[in-house]
Amino acid sequence: MSTGKRIAYFLGLPILLILVWWAATLGSTNFYVPTPGKLVETFWRVWISNRFFTDFMPSIIRLFIGLAATIVLGVVLGVLIGSFRWLRSLFEPLLEFFRAVPPPVLVPLLMLLIGINDQMKIVVIISGAIWPVLLNTVEGVRAVDQVLSDTSRTYRITGMARLRYLVLPGASPQIMTGVRQCLSIGLILMVISEMFGSSAGLGFTIVLFQRAFAVPEMWSGIAVLGLVGIGLSAIFQLVERRVLRWYHGLREVQRDN
Amino acid sequence: MLSVSGLKKVYQVDAGEIEAVRNLTFDIDAGELVCIVGPSGAGKTTLLKCISGLLAPTAGTVTLAGKQVTEPPKAMAVVFQEYGRSLFPWMTVRDNVELPLKNQRVPRAERETLVNEALAAVELGHVPDSYPWQLSGGMQQRVAIARAVAYRPQVLLMDEPFAAVDAQTRADLEDLIRSIWKKLGVTILFVTHDIDESVYLGQRVIVLSNSPTVVQEDLAIDLPDERDQLSTRSSARFGELRGHVYEQIQLAKSKAQTGAVRVK
Ligand SMILES: Nc1ncnc2c1ncn2[C@@H]1O[C@H](COP(=O)(O)OP(=O)(O)O)[C@@H](O)[C@H]1O
Numbered sequence: 001m002s003t004g005k006r007i008a009y010f011l012g013l014p015i016l017l018i019l020v021w022w023a024a025t026l027g028s029t030n031f032y033v034p035t036p037g038k039l040v041e042t043f044w045r046v047w048i049s050n051r052f053f054t055d056f057m058p059s060i061i062r063l064f065i066g067l068a069a070t071i072v073l074g075v076v077l078g079v080l081i082g083s084f085r086w087l088r089s090l091f092e093p094l095l096e097f098f099r100a101v102p103p104p105v106l107v108p109l110l111m112l113l114i115g116i117n118d119q120m121k122i123v124v125i126i127s128g129a130i131w132p133v134l135l136n137t138v139e140g141v142r143a144v145d146q147v148l149s150d151t152s153r154t155y156r157i158t159g160m161a162r163l164r165y166l167v168l169p170g171a172s173p174q175i176m177t178g179v180r181q182c183l184s185i186g187l188i189l190m191v192i193s194e195m196f197g198s199s200a201g202l203g204f205t206i207v208l209f210q211r212a213f214a215v216p217e218m219w220s221g222i223a224v225l226g227l228v229g230i231g232l233s234a235i236f237q238l239v240e241r242r243v244l245r246w247y248h249g250l251r252e253v254q255r256d257n
Numbered sequence: 258m259l260s261v262s263g264l265k266k267v268y269q270v271d272a273g274e275i276e277a278v279r280n281l282t283f284d285i286d287a288g289e290l291v292c293i294v295g296p297s298g299a300g301k302t303t304l305l306k307c308i309s310g311l312l313a314p315t316a317g318t319v320t321l322a323g324k325q326v327t328e329p330p331k332a333m334a335v336v337f338q339e340y341g342r343s344l345f346p347w348m349t350v351r352d353n354v355e356l357p358l359k360n361q362r363v364p365r366a367e368r369e370t371l372v373n374e375a376l377a378a379v380e381l382g383h384v385p386d387s388y389p390w391q392l393s394g395g396m397q398q399r400v401a402i403a404r405a406v407a408y409r410p411q412v413l414l415m416d417e418p419f420a421a422v423d424a425q426t427r428a429d430l431e432d433l434i435r436s437i438w439k440k441l442g443v444t445i446l447f448v449t450h451d452i453d454e455s456v457y458l459g460q461r462v463i464v465l466s467n468s469p470t471v472v473q474e475d476l477a478i479d480l481p482d483e484r485d486q487l488s489t490r491s492s493a494r495f496g497e498l499r500g501h502v503y504e505q506i507q508l509a510k511s512k513a514q515t516g517a518v519r520v521k
């Protein structure tokens with residue numbers, strides 16, 4: 001597909017929906033649904049202001065720290081658990097237990113344990129977002145090809161070299177699947193972590209607007225979250241395309257045969 | 258040089274035990290090119306895995322240069338049948354060949370020379386930056402051979418390396434193995450299920466029986482050293498040797514069949 005065509009596809013449906021929205025709210029006085037123009041104006045007023053630094057940036061920084069910690073921790077633990085059968089047997093029941101606990105219910109608990117601060121909010125993000133990374137990494141590490149593994153052993157590629165040249169690249173398609181899933185979970189938890197006992201942040205601000213019946217402002221907050229989601233996904237795709245270039249090429253060849 | 262003595266391997270599986278190799282004993286001198294031929298399921302791969310230190314034998318020993326093999330020895334390289342799965346798909350051809358050297362901390366300049374020479378030897382000097390999956394099967398197997406050659410092993414083990422490539426490529430690869438062997442003076446143990454291939458390549462052919470596997474025969478191949486796909490394969494002596502190996506394998510099969518009712 002040409003770049004122009006790709007952009008047209010990317011923007012096509014959103015533009016259409018905005019047009020429908022615009023037409024539907026034409027002359028409407030519905031309190032709960034602002035017109036597109038009103039929303040843009042509110043968006044500008046609310047977010048391109050002091051709030052950008054007091055509410056937007058701190059949330060985004062926490063989100064990025066949380067996601068980075070999630071990915072590092074998830075991959076490290078996943079590699080360990082995937083590499084050693086005894087660790088796997090040891091951890092399996094525990095993992096099933098914690099994975100089943102919905103992360104939002106941990107928020108009050110973590111507030112008590114850690115306090116209402118940045119660390120707590122980052123821990124909330126990690127506690128929910130780590131599972132897809134961890135479990136996918138375990139699967140990826142376990143699925144490393146036996147012949148490739150034998151080859152590495154005969155060339156005495158062991159320890160850290162094995163990790164670097166065999167295990168991590170071999171598991172990278174699965175790891176990236178986990179990372180993709182953890183991004184949206186992280187975003188959700190970033191919002192939730194700010195909904196209780198906070199005094200700043202994206203989640204806090206949206207709740208504040210809701211309570212004050214500041215409807216266009218609330219919608220503008222939701223739009224910010226959507227845009228952050230798009231941004232995350234764009235960064236992910238950029239990285240993925242680079243890291244898994246070989247994988248997509250290989251898959252393409254296999255499909256052709 | 259390489260000595261296999263009383264080797265036995267029994268796999269433990271859920272359903273019980275599988276005796277893949279019963280009792281194998283043979284010696285290989287430095288610089289020999291020995292072929293091991295046996296039917297599918299005879300335990301050839303099992304044998305090579307024990308020799309290369311990937312598997313621990315149930316009984317018996319493998320000794321390389323006087324030292325018992327308990328882990329993959331440094332002086333050994335293995336080429337597997339599954340070329341598609343033995344090259345790292347995330348590395349280019351050059352990186353694949355270079356990796357074992359890098360891992361051995363060979364200095365960069367020397368590495369570069371070795372990699373280039375090895376790639377040239379298998380006539381792949383022109384594709385160092387391709388990925389393995391961009392190449393044909395025969396080319397991929399040549400990359401695996403180049404990797405083994407660049408590693409400069411004393412012993413090269415090959416497990417049915419050409420079973421999955423087409424006939425013409427296969428003939429070329431056979432000649433490639435002979436020429437590498439002559440050039441490098443490396444000891445080669447070449448496993449195959451193809452009788453013709455074993456006679457054409459080897460100085461010696463070790464015939465394995467069906468499972469339970471023992472050495473059925475150890476045969477010297479007295480064909481001239483210069484071999485040629487056309488004239489060697491059509492020579493009378495080649496026909497005799499091939500017939501002989503074939504007979505031995507048939508004999509082993511009938512023995513194995515009656516073996517089941519034999520009372521010990
Ligand atoms: N990992 C394993 N576990 C259990 N049985 C095995 C395993 N590998 C091979 N076998 C069995 O051992 C026998 C010999 O196999 P193999 O060494 O692959 O023979 P070959 O390479 O001569 O075809 C076969 O019956 C096979 O099913």
Ligand SMILES: [Mg+2]
Nearest residue numbers: 301302303417
């Ligand atoms: Mg085999």
